[in-house]
Amino acid sequence: MGSVDETRGKKGKGKEGACRLRIGSWNIGTLTCKYIELAKILHKRKVNIACVQETRWAGSKARNADEYKLWYSGVVRGKNGVSILVDRDLRESLLELALSRRKRAWMRRLRGIFGRIWTRLCAIFHLLKGYLLEGSAAGGYGEVHGGFGLGVRNGVGTSLLDFAKAFELVIANSSFLKKEEHLVTFQSSAVKTQIDYLLLRRCDRGLCKDCKVIPGETLTTQHKLLVMDVGIMVKRKKMYAHGRPRIRWGALTKDKAQELDERLAAMGAWRSSGDASTIWSTTVNYVRKATKEVLGISKGFSGRHQGDW
Numbered sequence: 001m002g003s004v005d006e007t008r009g010k011k012g013k014g015k016e017g018a019c020r021l022r023i024g025s026w027n028i029g030t031l032t033c034k035y036i037e038l039a040k041i042l043h044k045r046k047v048n049i050a051c052v053q054e055t056r057w058a059g060s061k062a063r064n065a066d067e068y069k070l071w072y073s074g075v076v077r078g079k080n081g082v083s084i085l086v087d088r089d090l091r092e093s094l095l096e097l098a099l100s101r102r103k104r105a106w107m108r109r110l111r112g113i114f115g116r117i118w119t120r121l122c123a124i125f126h127l128l129k130g131y132l133l134e135g136s137a138a139g140g141y142g143e144v145h146g147g148f149g150l151g152v153r154n155g156v157g158t159s160l161l162d163f164a165k166a167f168e169l170v171i172a173n174s175s176f177l178k179k180e181e182h183l184v185t186f187q188s189s190a191v192k193t194q195i196d197y198l199l200l201r202r203c204d205r206g207l208c209k210d211c212k213v214i215p216g217e218t219l220t221t222q223h224k225l226l227v228m229d230v231g232i233m234v235k236r237k238k239m240y241a242h243g244r245p246r247i248r249w250g251a252l253t254k255d256k257a258q259e260l261d262e263r264l265a266a267m268g269a270w271r272s273s274g275d276a277s278t279i280w281s282t283t284v285n286y287v288r289k290a291t292k293e294v295l296g297i298s299k300g301f302s303g304r305h306q307g308d309w
Contacts, residue, residue: 020209021090021230024050025196027186027223031055031072031083034219039066039085041217047227048087055081141165143202146175150183150194160197169199172211172228182212185224198228207231245297247288256294263290 024047028034031052042050043066050068058077063070067088074081144164164171173183173194185196200208211228252260264270269286272279 019232021049021232022047022227023198023230024225024227025053025198026050026225027053027196027220029054029056029220029223031057031081035065035070037219039068039070041219041225042085043067043087045214045217045225045227047085047225048090050085052083052085053081055083057081057083144170146171148177148183149174150180150192164199168202170202170205170208172198172200172208173213173226175205175208176211178212181215184215185213185226186222187224188222196223196226198226200228200230204230247291247297248295249291251295260290260294263294 022045024042024045026038028038031038038050038052055072055074056078057072058074058081060071060073062072065085068085069088069091070083070085072081072083141161141164144161160171163169174197180192183194184192186193198211207230209229209231211226214225214227217225264286267286267290269283269290272282272286274282
């Protein structure tokens with residue numbers, strides 16, 4: 001199964017091509033004494049973004065968790081709470097910028113805003129968990145339900161279908177034929193059921209390449225890790241930072257210097273008269289005009305020669 005890491009290994013970082021992004025959802029029970037092990041499991045399973053429920057941590061903060069950046073949000077300590085983890089490669093690809101001190105301060109504020117947005121999105125996923133959708137028959141909801149499910153759909157499952165239909169979403173883990181072990185998201189000694197779902201926009205349905213439960217992890221005893229693979233085409237666009245044209249002083253050679261001296265002498269740059277301010281202004285204008293003619297000027301794009309002024 002491909003991932004962002006594997007794609008970069010083949011294509012090269014920042015190149016055009018297909019990018020496989022894996023998104024996960026997991027009810028973890030608590031993050032206390034678990035978040036490092038959780039990050040290791042996500043890394044092993046090549047999950048790039050993970051929405052985690054029942055963290056039981058209070059506050060809205062961020063921290064590093066092994067290969068991931070973790071944002072969490074909760075109101076009451078020891079109860080509820082959500083978080084999102086983003087892997088290092090994905091985070092770096094979004095923030096690979098040479099930032100000035102002022103821009104870095106702006107980006108810190110921006111990261112805080114995005115962190116709050118992510119945790120609120122994760123809270124929405126947590127609320128959707130309460131709606132059971134057990135059923136292999138779409139029953140009039142073919143545009144949002146792929147027809148592959150587990151058991152018989154109940155009343156609150158219909159509420160989720162109505163929600164998805166109203167907002168033009170599709171339930172990803174109903175779109176693929178799977179064995180039962182890859183459909184069951186909650187399992188106890190008494191019941192096996194499907195209570196976790198990943199939704200995406202209907203217009204992006206074709207981007208979803210796979211969605212399944214990974215049953216082999218033992219970090220939690222009842223809830224299972226649900227993952228969705230999304231294929232994204234990366235098209236790199238050339239970006240130009242336009243600035244004012246600059247004199248190409250880097251092109252100054254011995255021959256050019258001789259030509260420049262002759263040009264300035266012919267223009268009378270050293271024979272200016274008047275007060276100091278007038279002499280300075282006149283001489284500067286002569287030098288600027290002569291150097292533009294002899295050395296040329298840049299086009300004002302970024303990535304200029306270090307000798308451009």
